[in-house]
Amino acid sequence: xxxxxxxxxxxxxxxxxxxxxxxxxxxxxxxxxxxxxxxxxxxxxxxxxxxxxxxxxxxxxxxxxxxxxxxxxxxxxxxxxxxxxxxxxxxxxxxxxxxxxxxxxxxxxxxxxxxxxxxxxxxxxxxxxxxxxxxxxxxxxxxxxxxxxxxxxxxxxxxxxxxxxxxxxxxxxxxxxxxxxxxxxxxxxxxxxxxxxxxxxxxxxxxxxxxxxxxxxxxxxxxxxxxxxxxxxxxxxxxxxxxxxxxxxxxxxxxxxxxxxxxxxxxxxxxxxxxxxxxxxxxxxxxxxxxxxxxxxxxxxxxxxxxxxxxxxxxxxxxxxxxxxxxxxxxxxxxxxxxxxxxxxxxxxxxxxxxxxxxxxxxxxxxxxxxxxxxxxxxxxxxxxxxxxxxxxxxxxxxxxxxxxxxxxxxxxxxxxxxxxxxxxxxxxxxxxxxxxxxxxxxxxxxxxxxxxxxxxxxxxxxxxxxxxxxxxxxxxxxxxxxxxxxxxxxxxxxxxxxxxxxxxxxxxxxxxxxxxxxxxxxxxxxxxxxxxxxxxxxxxxxxxxxxxxxxxxxxxxxxxxxxxx
Numbered sequence: 001x002x003x004x005x006x007x008x009x010x011x012x013x014x015x016x017x018x019x020x021x022x023x024x025x026x027x028x029x030x031x032x033x034x035x036x037x038x039x040x041x042x043x044x045x046x047x048x049x050x051x052x053x054x055x056x057x058x059x060x061x062x063x064x065x066x067x068x069x070x071x072x073x074x075x076x077x078x079x080x081x082x083x084x085x086x087x088x089x090x091x092x093x094x095x096x097x098x099x100x101x102x103x104x105x106x107x108x109x110x111x112x113x114x115x116x117x118x119x120x121x122x123x124x125x126x127x128x129x130x131x132x133x134x135x136x137x138x139x140x141x142x143x144x145x146x147x148x149x150x151x152x153x154x155x156x157x158x159x160x161x162x163x164x165x166x167x168x169x170x171x172x173x174x175x176x177x178x179x180x181x182x183x184x185x186x187x188x189x190x191x192x193x194x195x196x197x198x199x200x201x202x203x204x205x206x207x208x209x210x211x212x213x214x215x216x217x218x219x220x221x222x223x224x225x226x227x228x229x230x231x232x233x234x235x236x237x238x239x240x241x242x243x244x245x246x247x248x249x250x251x252x253x254x255x256x257x258x259x260x261x262x263x264x265x266x267x268x269x270x271x272x273x274x275x276x277x278x279x280x281x282x283x284x285x286x287x288x289x290x291x292x293x294x295x296x297x298x299x300x301x302x303x304x305x306x307x308x309x310x311x312x313x314x315x316x317x318x319x320x321x322x323x324x325x326x327x328x329x330x331x332x333x334x335x336x337x338x339x340x341x342x343x344x345x346x347x348x349x350x351x352x353x354x355x356x357x358x359x360x361x362x363x364x365x366x367x368x369x370x371x372x373x374x375x376x377x378x379x380x381x382x383x384x385x386x387x388x389x390x391x392x393x394x395x396x397x398x399x400x401x402x403x404x405x406x407x408x409x410x411x412x413x414x415x416x417x418x419x420x421x422x423x424x425x426x427x428x429x430x431x432x433x434x435x436x437x438x439x440x441x442x443x444x445x446x447x448x449x450x451x452x453x454x455x456x457x458x459x460x461x462x463x464x465x466x467x468x469x470x471x472x473x474x475x476x477x478x479x480x481x482x483x484x485x486x487x488x489x490x491x492x493x494x495x496x497x498x499x500x501x502x503x504x505x506x507x508x509x510x511x512x513x514x515x516x517x518x519x520x521x522x523x524x525x526x527x528x529x530x531x532x533x534x535x536x537x538x539x540x541x542x543x544x545x546x547x548x549x550x551x552x553x554x555x556x557x558x559x560x561x562x563x564x565x566x
Contacts, residue, residue: 003061003113003114004059004060004061004113004114004115004116005060005061005062005063005064005111005113005114005115005116006056006059006060006062006063006064006115006116006117006118007063007064007065007066007102007105007115007116007117007118008049008052008053008063008064008065008066008117008118008119008120009066009098009101009102009117009118009119010037010039010049010065010066010067010068010071010075010119010120011066011067011068011071011092011095011101012095012098012119014186015186016038016121016186016187016188017186017187017188017189017190018038018041018188018189018190018193019037019038021189021190021191022034022036022190025190030190035074036074037071037074037075037120038120038121039052039119039120039121040074040075040078040120041193041198042198043123043183043197043198043199043200043201044198044199044200044201044202044204045258045262045263046201046262047078048120048121048123048183049075049078049120049121050078050081050082051123051124051201051204052118052120052122052123052124053082053084055124055126055129056118056124056129059129060116061113062088062109062113063084063088064088064089064090064105064109065079065084065088065089065090065120066090066092066101066102066104066105067089067090067091067092068091068092068093068094068095069091069092069093069094072089072091075089075120076089081262090104090105090108090109092104098117098151102115102117102153102158103158106158111155111158112155113155114136114152114153114154114155115152115153115155115158116150116151116152116153117150117151117152117153118149118150118151119149119184121183121184122149122150122181122183122184123180123181123183123184123200123201124180125178125180125181128140128150128175128181136152136153136154136155136157137152137153137154137157137169137170137171138151138152138169138170138171138172138173139151139152139169139171139172139173140152140173140175141172141173141174141175142174142175142176142177142181142182142184142185143174143175143176143177144176144177144182145177145182145185147184147185147186149175149181149184151169152169152171179196179200180200183197183200211318212255212258212321213255213321213354214255215255216252216253216254216255217252217253217254217255217350217353217354218250218251218252218253218350219250219251219253219346219347219349219350219353220248220249220250220251220346221248221249221341221342221343221345221346221349221391222243222244222245222247222248222249222342222391222394222563223243223244223246223247223248223331223337223338223339223342224241224242224243224244224337224338224342224386224387224390224391224521224522225241225242225244225337225425225427225521225522225526225528225560226239226240226241226386226520226521226522226528227239227240227241227242227396227422227468227484227521227528228240228464228465228468228483228484228487228519229399229461229462229464229465229468229487230384230386230461230487230520230521230522231384231443231461231491231523232401232458232459232461232462232465233384233385233386233399233401234383234384234385234444235401235444235447235454235455235458235461236401236402236403236406236458237401237458237459237461237462237465238398238399238400238401238461238462238463238465238466239386239399239401239461239465240396240397240398240399240417240465240468240469241386241387241389241390241396241397241399242390242395242396242419242422242425242560242562243390243391243393243394243395243396243562243563243564243565244427244560244561244562244563245561245562245563246427246558246560246561247329247330247331247332247337247339248329248330248331248342249327249328249329249331249339249342249343249345249346250327250328250329250346251299251325251326251327251343251346251347251349251350252325252326252327252328252350253323253324253325253347253350253351253353253354254323254324254325255321255323255354256321256322256323256324262319262320262321262322263322264303264322264323264324264325265322265323265324265325266296266299266300266324266325266326267296267324267325267326268294268295268296268326269295269296269326269327269328269329272294272295272296272327272329273294273295273296274286274290290333295327295329295343297379298340298343298344298347298374298375298379299325299327299343299344299347301344301374301375301378301379302344302347302348302351302371302374303325303347303351304378305370305373305374305377305378306348306351306370307319309362309370310355310357313361315357315361315362317355317356317357318355319355323354325347325350327343327346327347329342329343332429332433332525332526332556333433334433334525335429335430335433335522335524335525335526336520336521336522336523336524336525336526337429337521337522337526338387338388338390338391338522340375340381340383341371341372341375341383341387341388341391342391344371344374344375344388345367345371345388345391345392348367348370348371364392364393364414365389365392365409365411365412365414366410366411367388367392368385368388368389368391368392368393368411369385369388369410369411371388371391371392372384372385372388382444385399385401385411385412386399387522389411389412389414393414393416393565394563394564394565395416395417395419395562395563395564395565396416396417396418396419396421396422396562397414397415397416397417398414398415398416398417398465398469399412399413399414399415400412400413400414417469417472419562419564421472421473421475422472422562423477423480423481423530423531424530424531424559425528425529425530425559425560426516426528426529426530426543426546426557426558426559426560427521427526427527427528427529427557427558427559427560428507428511428518428526428527428529428550428555428556428557428558429525429526429527429555429556430503430504430507430525430526430554430555430556431554431555431556432554433503433525442499443494443495453494454494457490457493457494460490461487461490461491464483464486464487464490467479467483468480468483468484471483477530478532480530481517481530481531481532482517482532484517484518484519484528484529484530485512485517485518485519485532487519488508488518488519488520488527491519491520492505500524501524503525503555504520504524504525504527506553507526507527507550507555508527510546510549510550510553511527511529511546513546513549514542514543514545514546514549515531515532515533515534515538515542516529516530516531516532516542516543516546517529517530517532518530528560531543
């Protein structure tokens with residue numbers, strides 16, 4: 001490695017023909033190139049600058065990129081993609097010319113070494129590397145068009161750069177204007193780029209495709225219902241939760257072909273991430289009903305947490321092959337059935353399959369905690385562990401979120417129970433719900449403030465869970481029903497009717513009028529229930545009458561189907 005420094009000047013004040021042409025093209029196939037600097041346009045699937053950096057990074061002690069305010073974010077994101085230090089991407093604001101921009105780098109980074117200057121649109125040739133060391137003061141230019149493609153600047157020369165407009169090197173070195181160097185020509189058109197330059201380095205790839213994945217990966221995660229103890233899962237309590245197959249989220253991960261190897265693409269879901277609307281009236285209506293929260297942010301945050309966790313734990317994953325990912329879901333929104341965590345869990349499982357990560361490397365308990373991290377830490381979504389645990393384990397699970405165990409291990413104590421112990425369960429939910437996250441708004445803070453009323457309530461919720469487990473294991477469904485009612489009554493007492501909400505209270509009221517016990521399965525917007533009458537012969541009629549009563553008032557009713565992972 002040389003003690004020289006490489007400065008890549010990406011702050012040219014002059015435009016180039018490729019970028020000018022792109023701005024005049026409105027073909028949807030090429031809109032993705034709009035605003036992308038020429039040096040970052042893909043050449044054989046990788047930005048031109050990536051090829052340059054790979055060829056030259058080992059030859060220099062340090063590498064810097066100086067750019068302007070207009071393109072800074074482009075180069076910053078490129079830096080993140082190749083592990084280039086973001087601190088070495090400098091924003092000059094407005095370019096004052098190549099040499100003043102280099103002088104800016106010298107001032108900011110206190111450079112004392114000789115400097116080699118080049119540009120991001122130069123596709124380097126290994127034969128040119130020796131030219132970099134011929135002199136500390138040279139200009140490397142093409143022999144045909146006389147375009148400068150590199151400068152060598154001695155340390156003593158840099159001090160005068162701010163005072164000069166034209167560089168007078170000690171040596172000028174012409175380079176044959178071959179296919180690589182010619183890409184730097186500012187006059188090549190976008191059509192020429194498409195015809196030749198886009199694929200000009202295909203022969204250098206030499207990719208071994210034998211190990212690449214080709215088949216799409218499909219992973220589902222299902223909705224869940226909290227049977228007992230919730231919402232104490234967010235307060236070091238105990239809960240019992242059931243996964244149901246009525247609703248699901250499915251992620252499809254499509255491995256990339258060799259020509260687009262490392263790219264990660266997140267495709268929007270047409271409902272959760274509407275980017276196209278039938279009209280302005282449709283856009284306004286969708287915005288009023290669904291707000292502006294998107295589903296693709298869940299996928300992006302999940303990928304980040306998965307990648308960083310594998311890095312931190314030194315779990316080997318080969319990231320040379322990228323993928324396209326999309327999701328679909330039929331889990332009703334904002335009714336507390338864990339729709340967001342289902343999307344994340346499905347992608348997490350797909351990523352483990354794609355990268356060959358095993359449950360031994362990331363156990364189910366830890367997977368649940370990491371999915372929660374995606375929502376809480378990355379996206380600021382108020383959530384507890386219960387949802388992610390049951391979506392990782394499946395079936396019926398007893399969960400103990402003991403504080404000491406949680407703080408020591410990062411997860412609770414989880415135990416699978418026999419699903420066949422459960423009574424017949426039903427679900428009702430609000431067809432046009434409001435935000436389910438409002439339920440936790442004040443209670444959490446009171447708990448953190450040491451409010452004894454809340455602390456004791458959470459302990460009581462936890463005791464309901466232990467009693468409910470005993471009731472199931474002794475086949476005492478009547479006791480289980482009574483505990484469901486008690487769980488809701490305590491929740492109503494703690495949160496108050498204003499927070500619980502009139503629609504939720506009405507569903508509970510209708511359930512009790514038809515010989516059923518019911519409670520919230522999540523944070524509100526839905527209720528889960530079971531028949532609790534005295535004469536078994538009336539169960540079918542009671543449930544049918546309840547269904548009709550709920551449907552008349554605009555609620556949705558269904559019998560639950562448990563989901564056990566094989």
